[in-house]
Amino acid sequence: MFASTAYAMATNGGGAAGQQNPYSGIIMLVIMFAIFYFLLIRPQQKRAKQHKQLVESLKVGDQVTTAGGMHGRIAGLQDDIVTVEIATGVKVKFNRSSIVAAPGQNPGN
Structure with missing residues (x-):
């Protein structure tokens, strides 16, 4: 049933092949880029x-979560280094970029 319908739709009454818009390829590329832009980029x-x-x-004093899942309070800040106190007297240094969440923020969003 479907094969005969598809075959009937593919033929153009025995005439010349169907004409396609010469810009259809470019239009499809633009549409695909728009989809990727709004969904990914x-x-x-x-x-x-x-x-x-x-x-x-x-x-200093902010509660933070690191990319590795460590929770703590900022004890010191330098240019690219954050010192996080994870327990009383236990301080660990992290890169600023490894901080993923601060108070009132959800690290998953």
């Missing part, structure tokens, strides 16, 4: 911007 740029704001707004 744009959300990634948004997350990167939010992370950059988070890293720049860190201050």
Whole structure:
């Protein structure tokens, strides 16, 4: 049933082959790029911007979560280094970029 319908639709009454829009390939590429942009590129740029704001707004005393899952309070800040106190008297140094969440933020978003 479907094969005969598809065959009937493929033939053009025995005449010349069907004419296609010469721009259809370009239009499809533009549509595919738009889909990739709105589903992949744009959300990634948004997350990167939010992370950059988070890293720049860190201050001593903030509760933070690192990319490795360590929770603690910021005890010191340098240019690219954050010292996090994970227990009383236990301080660990991390790169600023490894901080993924601060108070009021969900690290999964």
